Amino acid sequence: MRFSAIGALVAGSLLASPFSAMAQTEVQFWHAFTGRLGELVAEQIETFNSSQSDYKVVGSHKGNYSETLNAGIAAFRAQEQPHILMVFEVGTATMMGAKGAIKPVYEVMADAGAEFDQDAYIGAVKGYYTTTDGEMLSLPFNSSTPVLWVNKDALKAAGIDPNVDLSTWQKVGDVLDTLKASGHSCPLTTAWQSWIHLENLSAYHNVPFATKDNGFAGLDTELAFNGPVQVKHIQTMGDWAKDGKFFYAGRRNEGGANFRSGECALFTESSAGYAGIKKEAQFDFAVRPLPYWEGVDGAPQNTIIGGASLWVMTGHTDEEYKGVAAFLNFLSSTDIQAKWHQDTGYLPITIAAGEKTKADGFYKENPGTDVAVIQMTANQPTANSKGLRLGSFDQIRGIIDEELEAVWSGDKTAQEAMDSAVERGNVLLRRFEQANR
Amino acid sequence: MEKRVTFKGWLLPLALVFPQILISGVFFFYPAGQAIWQSLFIPDPFGLSSQFVGLGNFEYLLSDKYYRASFLTTAIFSTLVTLVSMVPALFLAVMADRLVKGAGTYRTLLIWPYAVAPAVAGVLWLFMFNTRVGVVSWYLGQLGYDWNHVLNDGEAMGLVVVASAWGRISYNFLFFFAALQSVPRSVIEAAAIDGARFWTRFFTIVLPLLSPTTFFLLVVNVVYAFFETFGVIHTITSGGPQQATTILVYKVFADGFVGQDLGSSAAQSVILLVVVGALTVVQFRYVEKKVHY
Numbered sequence: 235m236r237f238s239a240i241g242a243l244v245a246g247s248l249l250a251s252p253f254s255a256m257a258q259t260e261v262q263f264w265h266a267f268t269g270r271l272g273e274l275v276a277e278q279i280e281t282f283n284s285s286q287s288d289y290k291v292v293g294s295h296k297g298n299y300s301e302t303l304n305a306g307i308a309a310f311r312a313q314e315q316p317h318i319l320m321v322f323e324v325g326t327a328t329m330m331g332a333k334g335a336i337k338p339v340y341e342v343m344a345d346a347g348a349e350f351d352q353d354a355y356i357g358a359v360k361g362y363y364t365t366t367d368g369e370m371l372s373l374p375f376n377s378s379t380p381v382l383w384v385n386k387d388a389l390k391a392a393g394i395d396p397n398v399d400l401s402t403w404q405k406v407g408d409v410l411d412t413l414k415a416s417g418h419s420c421p422l423t424t425a426w427q428s429w430i431h432l433e434n435l436s437a438y439h440n441v442p443f444a445t446k447d448n449g450f451a452g453l454d455t456e457l458a459f460n461g462p463v464q465v466k467h468i469q470t471m472g473d474w475a476k477d478g479k480f481f482y483a484g485r486r487n488e489g490g491a492n493f494r495s496g497e498c499a500l501f502t503e504s505s506a507g508y509a510g511i512k513k514e515a516q517f518d519f520a521v522r523p524l525p526y527w528e529g530v531d532g533a534p535q536n537t538i539i540g541g542a543s544l545w546v547m548t549g550h551t552d553e554e555y556k557g558v559a560a561f562l563n564f565l566s567s568t569d570i571q572a573k574w575h576q577d578t579g580y581l582p583i584t585i586a587a588g589e590k591t592k593a594d595g596f597y598k599e600n601p602g603t604d605v606a607v608i609q610m611t612a613n614q615p616t617a618n619s620k621g622l623r624l625g626s627f628d629q630i631r632g633i634i635d636e637e638l639e640a641v642w643s644g645d646k647t648a649q650e651a652m653d654s655a656v657e658r659g660n661v662l663l664r665r666f667e668q669a670n671r
Numbered sequence: 672m673e674k675r676v677t678f679k680g681w682l683l684p685l686a687l688v689f690p691q692i693l694i695s696g697v698f699f700f701y702p703a704g705q706a707i708w709q710s711l712f713i714p715d716p717f718g719l720s721s722q723f724v725g726l727g728n729f730e731y732l733l734s735d736k737y738y739r740a741s742f743l744t745t746a747i748f749s750t751l752v753t754l755v756s757m758v759p760a761l762f763l764a765v766m767a768d769r770l771v772k773g774a775g776t777y778r779t780l781l782i783w784p785y786a787v788a789p790a791v792a793g794v795l796w797l798f799m800f801n802t803r804v805g806v807v808s809w810y811l812g813q814l815g816y817d818w819n820h821v822l823n824d825g826e827a828m829g830l831v832v833v834a835s836a837w838g839r840i841s842y843n844f845l846f847f848f849a850a851l852q853s854v855p856r857s858v859i860e861a862a863a864i865d866g867a868r869f870w871t872r873f874f875t876i877v878l879p880l881l882s883p884t885t886f887f888l889l890v891v892n893v894v895y896a897f898f899e900t901f902g903v904i905h906t907i908t909s910g911g912p913q914q915a916t917t918i919l920v921y922k923v924f925a926d927g928f929v930g931q932d933l934g935s936s937a938a939q940s941v942i943l944l945v946v947v948g949a950l951t952v953v954q955f956r957y958v959e960k961k962v963h964y
């Protein structure tokens with residue numbers, strides 16, 4: 235019985251697919267979202283599919299960010315690539331280097347004759363994914379930026395005013411001292427240490443992370459995050475770790491559990507951590523802008539994004555690309571974007587979506603949700619704060635993680651660790667340059 | 672005296688070895704050949720272009736001090752995993768062998784962990800030793816020991832070794848137990864009558880008679896530690912802290928599938944192939960001489 239049921243299903247799906255393909259042009263969309271985010275993506279796709287009858291977008295979950303990128307690469311090698319592939323921000327240089335494998339979004343839009351106003355997108359968001367001439371290569375999908383999360387109850391318990399000014403690292407340092415003196419076991423923790431404490435730190439203080447405009451201007455870029463601003467910050471964090479004021483929980487977002495359980499008082503994490511913290515935290519929390527070092531010229535500049543964008547792959551028909559263009563325009567439309575921004579805590583990608591959210595009164599009802607937007611858009615991005623475009627960046631982050639761990643455990647000084655990370659990372663950059671020449 | 676079977680003609684012997692040759696060809700020689708070929712190039716991830724670099728990938732790897740350090744890490748890791756998975760297994764087998772009642776139940780319970788996949792075992796152990804919610808780390812904290820494998824390299828190594836060896840104890844137990852059953856009772860009884868105590872009998876009679884099994888398990892466990900422990904390391908430490916648990920096979924994965932550097936990854940698998948091949952040859956040439964069949 236069971237076998238015949240499976241057989242019927244298989245036969246059914248074999249029969250069904252050619253029919254639907256005949257009626258509509260199918261667009262394959264591979265993404266990396268599960269859980270609540272996966273449901274929201276499925277909902278977007280469903281809304282698009284039912285809004286018109288020419289195209290049918292088929293979403294498939296392909297694992298986490300790295301796995302999705304690998305699935306896309308493997309599929310391209312087997313000539314079975316999807317139309318749209320979700321790639322996380324650190325894979326940007328890899329995708330850009332693959333000239334024969336991708337079709338830039340601005341080209342897709344132009345060829346399909348679709349309406350496409352690049353100025354409608356928020357500069358700090360799209361900047362990560364545009365050429366130096368401002369042409370969009372991929373469509374930003376989910377973007378977030380790091381902020382400071384505060385456990386107000388923990389501050390109160392230590393006798394600190396919960397609305398204390400935490401805008402600079404100097405002031406944060408004072409608060410950490412008080413927390414420590416009151417016997418608090420975890421004054422500060424972090425997620426994504428390289429992204430927040432080196433990549434964003436550099437952009438926020440308008441100092442280069444790498445030469446050649448952080449890699450935007452050429453593959454012959456070299457890492458430059460062993461400068462005085464970064465070294466001072468990492469050394470301070472290292473000292474805090476030694477004194478028990480900064481608690482290192484792991485390379486990814488392991489620290490989130492420590493914050494949400496109320497164990498840690500301050501937490502640097504992506505603005506997209508909002509949904510999880512709101513759901514789990516049994517204490518009064520607040521979102522504050524990421525602190526900066528007072529006295530550094532040009533700080534605070536703007537922070538940069540993390541997250542993923544949608545890349546269009548080559549090897550499909552014009553008709554299918556029209557479907558892709560229609561879907562990407564649908565995703566960028568104000569209502570869909572505003573809903574995505576409000577549901578997920580990710581940044582809006584268009585200016586209009588941000589304004590609509592404001593007009594809806596969302597920021598008033600959910601105080602702190604606009605902190606990330608303001609922090610991102612406060613200043614016009616500079617060459618140092620537009621984003622990063624480095625080959626083998628996922629691995630370079632791995633090297634940075636290793637070297638930072640050496641600082642947290644007291645094995646190396648910040649200067650030694652950053653010099654070593656730069657040297658090791660440059661070797662990878664040269665190899666990437668060679669492979670993509 | 673060795674017995675030799677002689678065949679008339681070539682057809683039958685060829686037909687008999689053909690399935691084995693086919694399997695080795697498809698699953699070993701072809702992929703190994705591909706790896707060797709790819710190790711001579713630096714390709715881009717999408718396979719759009721690739722450059723011939725000769726032995727450039729090997730030169731690049733061997734000049735990297737972190738890659739060279741990974742050999743030492745692998746040596747320490749494999750030795751520990753082999754020891755930790757074989758010694759307790761032998762001990763448990765000897766104990767289970769002495770049981771008169773309930774031997775079947777003990778045996779079944781001891782074999783269970785083998786059914787747990789390495790990655791799942793990794794998550795399990797990670798959960799017990801989690802620095803925040805782990806049961807074991809909490810008790811250690813009560814005893815005044817601050818467990819933190821996230822930053823302490825010795826603790827990280829210890830944890831991945833235990834997590835890798837745990838499931839293998841069952842596998843080794845099974846083999847030791849079967850081998851113990853085949854040790855002739857008469858020999859042991861004779862020794863007992865001569866006044867040899869249990870542990871004397873064990874070390875002078877049982878252990879030498881177990882040597883073929885021990886040798887087989889040694890080879891199999893070393894290969895396991897080299898290749899199949901990847902899932903445990905990936906789930907528990909991702910090779911950290913710093914590079915304390917980055918063994919060779921983990922680096923193959925990291926460079927190939929995280930870094931998309933397929934040239935370097937292929938060269939590393941070739942090096943790994945050579946290392947394990949050499950190790951197996953050494954084991955057969957030198958260790959096997961001490962084995963009594």
